[in-house]
Amino acid sequence: MTSLSIRSGQSASGGPRRATMRDVAALAGVGIKTVSRVVNGERDVSEATAARVRRAAEELDFVPDLRAGSLRRNGRRTDTIGLLVSSVENPFPAAVHRAVEDEFRPRGLAVLASSVDDDPEIERARVATLLGRRVDGIILAPAPGSQEYLHAEQERGLPLVCVDRKPFGIEADTVMSDNKAGAAVAAAHLITHGHRRIAVFGHRKSLQTAQQRKAGFLEEAGSAGIAAAQLSIVEDLRGPEQAEAAAASIFASLVPPTAVFCSQNLVTVGVLRALRKLNAHRTTALVSFDDLDFGELLEPGLTAVAQDPHAIGALAAQRLLARLDGEEAEPLTTIVPTRLIARGSGEIPPPST
Amino acid sequence: MTSLSIRSGQSASGGPRRATMRDVAALAGVGIKTVSRVVNGERDVSEATAARVRRAAEELDFVPDLRAGSLRRNGRRTDTIGLLVSSVENPFPAAVHRAVEDEFRPRGLAVLASSVDDDPEIERARVATLLGRRVDGIILAPAPGSQEYLHAEQERGLPLVCVDRKPFGIEADTVMSDNKAGAAVAAAHLITHGHRRIAVFGHRKSLQTAQQRKAGFLEEAGSAGIAAAQLSIVEDLRGPEQAEAAAASIFASLVPPTAVFCSQNLVTVGVLRALRKLNAHRTTALVSFDDLDFGELLEPGLTAVAQDPHAIGALAAQRLLARLDGEEAEPLTTIVPTRLIARGSGEIPPPST
C-alpha cells in the first residue's frame, strides 16, 4: 500500500508530482497553448489533435490549476466568492449558505464560508483572508459596528452584498427580512386574540434586527392603544439562558403578562423553558420571531413569524451575480416578506378572569 | 457617491487597480524582495526600512495575493482546505463545519465548503472543483458508492480525512460516531424498560450509518432474547414524510409495538408526527439516534442517542493538520462515543395490559 515512490516534492507527501499543462503538451506532442485551447474549450483546434490532447490529459490525471489561470486571465477572476455569516452552524445562516451555494454552482463558483460571531474585529480579519485569496465578491451578514473599511474595496470594484442586515457606513446591495412588518403582524395577532398585558423579549440590542423587530411590535401595539409603558420589555438577551432567567422572573410575578413576543429563536427557546417550568406554557400565548426547526412538534405548536432564509440567500447570490456581470446601478435593498405560521401557541386566549 | 474614476481594469468595475508588491516597493523606495520580507515577517530587515515599507503598504491598501504567493512558495500551499458534506444546511454537518473552521483558523486555513447531497456524482464534481483550486487537503463525508477515484490523489500526497462514515475502496483517516454501540445502548434502554415489541425505523439503507445502527440494535436485542423476526423493521426511509407514513401504518395495527427506535433525526420527526396524530406519543416509548435541536422542549422530552459533531469536526481537522505536517502513519480510524440522553420519551413503560 504505502509504496514510497520517488519523492520529488518538498513536503512529506509522496507520489509523482501533479501533471502540468506542459506535461500534457509533451505527451500529446503539441504546444502548450494548444492544450490550453482544448482544456478551455476554445474552438479552432482540429478534432484530431484535440482528441490526442484529451487522451494525454486523461492519462496524466491532469487538473488545470485555477490559481495560475486566474492570475493571468482577463478579469483575474478566481471563481470563488466569500460568505461571512454569524455562524455557519446556526440554522438561519446555514440555510442562506445552502441557497447561495445552489445559486452559484451552475456558474462554477465555489464559496469560502466563515463565521464571524457578530464580532466586528473578527469580521475584518475574515474579510482580509478573503481579499488575500482574491475572491470575486463577498456576501456578508454585517456584524455590529461600521463596514466603512470596505468602501475602498467597493471602489476598487469588489462586489459586496449584505444579507440579514444593512451595512453601516457604506452602501451595498442588501437582502433582508421585513423585520418591522413581521413583528407588527405578531403584535396584531396577539392583540386580536385579546391580549393587552404582553411581554416583549428582545435579542442582542446592537443588532439591527432586534431594533427593527422591537420597533415594529411597539408601533403596532401603540396604534392598538397599548403604550410601551404597559408592556414588559426586556432587551439585549444574549442566549437561551439569559432569556430563561428573564422570563422566569417576569412570569413569576403576581400579575404576569398573558402573552409573550420573542424576537429571536434562541430567546424563544429560553422563554419556552421558563414557561414550562412554571407550567404556564399552555396558558400563556407566545409568538416567536424566527421559527424553530420542528415547531409543529411542540405542545402547543409554536406560532412563529417565519423568515425565508433560502429566498434571502438566493436573492443575495443573484444580486452578486448581476454585479459580477457588470451591473452598475445604485445599491438595491430587497425586502423579503415573512409569514406568520399559527400552530397553537399564539392563539391561546388570555385567562377569562 | 458613484464617482466614475478612471477605468483601467477590464470588467465593468471601476476604481484604481489593486496595489501590488511592486507598487509598494516603488513607493517605499526599496526592492520588491524587501517588501516580500516585511510582509512575510522574515527578519533581517532593518526596522527603519521595515517601517517605510509598512507605511507604503498601508497607504496603498496593499493586500498580498495569496494565489501568486502559493504558486511559487515551497510546498505550493494554498492554505485552503475543502469540506464536503451531505448538506451545509443540516445541523449535523453544519456543526462539523463550525468545529473544523475553529480548528483551522489559528493556522490561517480557510475552508471551501460544499454540499454533496449524498450523491456520488456530485461528490466527484465537487472534488474536481477543489482540486482545481489546489486545496491543501479535503475533509469528506463520503457519499454512497466508491471513493476509489481518490486513490491517485492520495498517492500524489493529498491529505484526505473522512467524517461520519468510512470511505469505500480506499483507506483514509476517518472520524465517526460509534453507531453500533450507540444503537445497542438504545436497544438496551428500551428493553430494560420492559419493551419487547419494538419497531425499528431505519434511514437510507445505502448509508453505512443506517446499516451500523440497525446492526447494533438487532444484536443487542438478540442477546436479550428478542429475535429480529419479532421486531417491526422498516428500512430505507428517505425523509420525514416516508417515516410518518410507515409509522402511521405500523402503529395503527391491532397490536402495535410498545416502543420505537429511530435511526436518524429526520426519521424521528416523521415518527413523532405520526404518533401525535394517533395520540400515542405519551404511551409509546421512543428513542432517537441523533438528537433534535430542542428535544427537551417536546412532551415527553425526547430520549436520544446524541452524537458529538463538534468533536468529530475538531478531531478530523486535527487529523488533517497532522497529515499536512507530514505525518506518515497508517490511516487511523477514530471512533467518537455517543451519549444517551434520557428525557422522558424513552422511559415510558409498556402498557400494563
Add this chain to the structure above:
DNA sequence: CTGAAAGCGCTAACAG
C-alpha cells in the same frame, strides 16, 4: 489551425 514569447504577482535562490 498552431506555437513561441511575454508576463500575471509573488517567492526561491543567489548574489552583493
Add this chain to the structure above:
DNA sequence: CTGTTAGCGCTTTCAG
C-alpha cells in the same frame, strides 16, 4: 541587510 534574476502554471498576444 538588500536587490537581482529566474520561474511557479497558466493565459495573453502575436506571429506563423
